[in-house]
Amino acid sequence: MLEAAIDALLILLDPHRFALISAGVLIGLLLGILPGVGGTVGLAILLPFTFGMDPPSAFAFLLGMAAVTATGDTIPAVLFGIPGTSGAQATVLDGYPLARRGEAGRALSAAYTASVLGGLFGALVLGLAIPLLRPVIIYMGAPELLALTIFGISMVASLSGNAPLKGIAAACLGILVSMIGVEHQTGTLRWTFNLVYLWEGLPLVPAVLGLFALPELCDLAIRRVSVAGELKHSYRAGMLAGTRDALRNWWLIIRCSSLGAAVGAIPGLGSAVVDWLAYGHALRSEKGAQQSFGQGDIRGVIAPESANNAKEGGGLVPTIAFGVPGSSGMAILLGAFLIHGLVPGPEMLTTNLHVTYSMVWTIAIANILGAGLCYAFSGYFAMIVMLRFSIIVPIVLGFIYLGAFQSTRDWGDIYVLIAFAVVGWLMKRFRWPRPPLVLGLVLGDIIETYFSISINRYGAEWLTKPVVVVLLAMSLLALCRPLFAEGRKAFIRPSTFRFPNRLVLRQGHLFYAGYICLLAGLLVLSQDWPFNAQVAPAVVAAIGLVAACTSGAMTLLNPGDAEDDEYRSDLVTDFDTLSDREVLARAAKFIGWVILLACLTAAIGSIPALVLLVILYMRIENRERWTLIAAEATAIAGFVYLVFDKFLGIPWPRSLLGDVVPLLRWIPTV
Numbered sequence: 001m002l003e004a005a006i007d008a009l010l011i012l013l014d015p016h017r018f019a020l021i022s023a024g025v026l027i028g029l030l031l032g033i034l035p036g037v038g039g040t041v042g043l044a045i046l047l048p049f050t051f052g053m054d055p056p057s058a059f060a061f062l063l064g065m066a067a068v069t070a071t072g073d074t075i076p077a078v079l080f081g082i083p084g085t086s087g088a089q090a091t092v093l094d095g096y097p098l099a100r101r102g103e104a105g106r107a108l109s110a111a112y113t114a115s116v117l118g119g120l121f122g123a124l125v126l127g128l129a130i131p132l133l134r135p136v137i138i139y140m141g142a143p144e145l146l147a148l149t150i151f152g153i154s155m156v157a158s159l160s161g162n163a164p165l166k167g168i169a170a171a172c173l174g175i176l177v178s179m180i181g182v183e184h185q186t187g188t189l190r191w192t193f194n195l196v197y198l199w200e201g202l203p204l205v206p207a208v209l210g211l212f213a214l215p216e217l218c219d220l221a222i223r224r225v226s227v228a229g230e231l232k233h234s235y236r237a238g239m240l241a242g243t244r245d246a247l248r249n250w251w252l253i254i255r256c257s258s259l260g261a262a263v264g265a266i267p268g269l270g271s272a273v274v275d276w277l278a279y280g281h282a283l284r285s286e287k288g289a290q291q292s293f294g295q296g297d298i299r300g301v302i303a304p305e306s307a308n309n310a311k312e313g314g315g316l317v318p319t320i321a322f323g324v325p326g327s328s329g330m331a332i333l334l335g336a337f338l339i340h341g342l343v344p345g346p347e348m349l350t351t352n353l354h355v356t357y358s359m360v361w362t363i364a365i366a367n368i369l370g371a372g373l374c375y376a377f378s379g380y381f382a383m384i385v386m387l388r389f390s391i392i393v394p395i396v397l398g399f400i401y402l403g404a405f406q407s408t409r410d411w412g413d414i415y416v417l418i419a420f421a422v423v424g425w426l427m428k429r430f431r432w433p434r435p436p437l438v439l440g441l442v443l444g445d446i447i448e449t450y451f452s453i454s455i456n457r458y459g460a461e462w463l464t465k466p467v468v469v470v471l472l473a474m475s476l477l478a479l480c481r482p483l484f485a486e487g488r489k490a491f492i493r494p495s496t497f498r499f500p501n502r503l504v505l506r507q508g509h510l511f512y513a514g515y516i517c518l519l520a521g522l523l524v525l526s527q528d529w530p531f532n533a534q535v536a537p538a539v540v541a542a543i544g545l546v547a548a549c550t551s552g553a554m555t556l557l558n559p560g561d562a563e564d565d566e567y568r569s570d571l572v573t574d575f576d577t578l579s580d581r582e583v584l585a586r587a588a589k590f591i592g593w594v595i596l597l598a599c600l601t602a603a604i605g606s607i608p609a610l611v612l613l614v615i616l617y618m619r620i621e622n623r624e625r626w627t628l629i630a631a632e633a634t635a636i637a638g639f640v641y642l643v644f645d646k647f648l649g650i651p652w653p654r655s656l657l658g659d660v661v662p663l664l665r666w667i668p669t670v
Contacts, residue, residue, distance in 0.1 A: 024064025032072020068370030093298030119367025122313030172544025174440025210420025260307030264314030383616025
């Protein structure tokens with residue numbers, strides 16, 4: 001094995017193959033920065049270019065790109081609170097508050113250092129674990145995977161701050177949303193409302209962009225200032241501070257990297273879960289994390305970033321050893337194996353061992369190159385947060401639209417984006433935790449699938465398996481601890497409770513009422529379905545209703561404790577100098593711009609619509625100079641046309657003008 005590893009390294013150090021790794025790294029960083037595109041799209045695009053290459057060259061190119069996508073998506077997550085891919089969702093929680101405090105350079109530098117260490121650890125795990133983990137992966141059946149996903153959903157308690165009941169209610173809504181579409185056992189259409197678009201369920205990317213990205217952009221437009229008032233660190237000082245933070249937390253990086261590599265090796269969980277598990281682990285295990293996470297704690301950036309990059313090495317384990325892809329990206333990579341005449345299984349550990357180790361070295365080299373490039377420019381990236389809101393908002397809004405549309409390339413993606421943006425802004429406004437909703441959305445369908453398989457295959461015996469017992473016990477403990485703490489205040493210390501002389505209704509209570517009505521409506525609509533299709537949604541909706549009603553009653557009857565229990569995070573924006581009327585007026589105006597971009601896209605095409613939005617927004621909102629407006633509009637049009645249209649070759653939403661005047665080639669249409 002040592003000889004094969006050395007041979008593989010010498011193969012990759014060939015100038016041609018090293019250049020392919022470098023090219024893949026540059027493409028991966030670019031795709032990571034662009035919201036909603038990600039590594040899966042990149043693998044699909046680059047795969048045809050490898051047809052004439054030998055296997056080490058082909059996988060140097062492909063894995064060079066895939067290994068650093070999680071590094072690139074840190075940039076929008078930290079600077080604008082926008083997860084470039086689903087794997088950067090947890091990074092937003094502490095990365096964006098750091099940027100708002102003027103510490104973007106520190107956050108980016110710490111993230112890149114953690115990324116490269118996590119990526120190297122993942123490569124090491126892959127190199128050592130391939131011949132050792134075969135029996136472990138074979139042992140992991142549906143019951144064990146179900147217990148693991150239940151343990152993942154129990155992280156809602158950690159991600160809910162001081163409001164666990166709100167977190168449970170939010171997670172239940174996420175699970176219910178994940179159940180939209182065709183139920184696979186009975187073929188029942190659940191909550192599709194006769195829309196073909198909903199048959200396959202709601203796509204994750206526009207939902208996540210709506211929950212996290214647009215609310216932050218809306219608040220930036222409401223405050224009408226730059227992301228940060230001033231930079232707390234200079235260019236060099238910020239980079240050094242972030243590096244010191246990462247090295248100081250080396251044990252956290254090792255733990256989260258191990259978690260990332262382990263979860264990445266489990267088929268079906270994928271990148272959308274790894275960062276939340278790592279964040280939840282850090283929140284529970286790090287000293288003082290319960291009070292500081294979500295408010296700009298650098299450890300909240302280090303934990304998910306180290307796990308994100310380690311997952312790629314872990315994800316290759318089942319793909320190489322068994323031909324079982326752990327994610328959609330690994331499924332494309334499995335196709336590349338077959339195209340290049342490689343058969344996953346024993347041959348990859350014997351005859352083609354040098355190819356296997358070339359993949360290990362590729363991941364290691366790509367992480368060093370990618371993190372090095374980002375580290376070198378992190379100080380310059382940090383300066384972006386000083387730009388005026390009128391320069392940032394239209395550009396970022398355009399990229400959010402383009403990223404959301406890449407999910408299923410249907411106009412429904414835009415509607416989902418806007419709907420979840422409204423929900424996300426209201427949740428943020430009334431201090432409801434959004435991460436549990438996303439976690440439920442990611443894991444809900446997986447839980448239902450594994451539950452059906454476990455019941456049909458094992459009956460009730462799946463509950464007696466040793467791994468299942470341990471994981472379910474850990475899940476129960478994770479959920480009950482914060483609930484017990486909350487109940488203790490209400491019942492064990494009754495002297496703190498003061499029944500109010502009169503009930504005071506606030507805006508937050510209206511949100512509670514709407515939330516409860518939504519859950520109740522979903523429950524009522526499910527009553528006519530067959531039992532197998534109805535049981536899971538009914539149970540989840542009932543749990544969500546109990547949690548929401550209990551939390552709402554506590555805030556109504558004991559508003560003093562309710563204020564103490566509110567979800568605390570720097571992502572919650574306080575508009576101290578603005579009245580509620582002004583905030584709502586500016587929020588409505590922002591939604592008007594979002595709808596205007598959709599209307600312009602439908603009328604004249606994506607690129608002309610984006611250019612026109614930039615011109616109108618910059619001039620109307622802040623009276624920017626025409627020279628600056630022309631420069632920004634030209635730059636954004638050229639970038640989108642060259643990258644999205646020419647390089648990525650993506651289809652665009654249909655436009656009225658594009659259909660009427662098809663000879664206008666510069667207006668992209670489907």
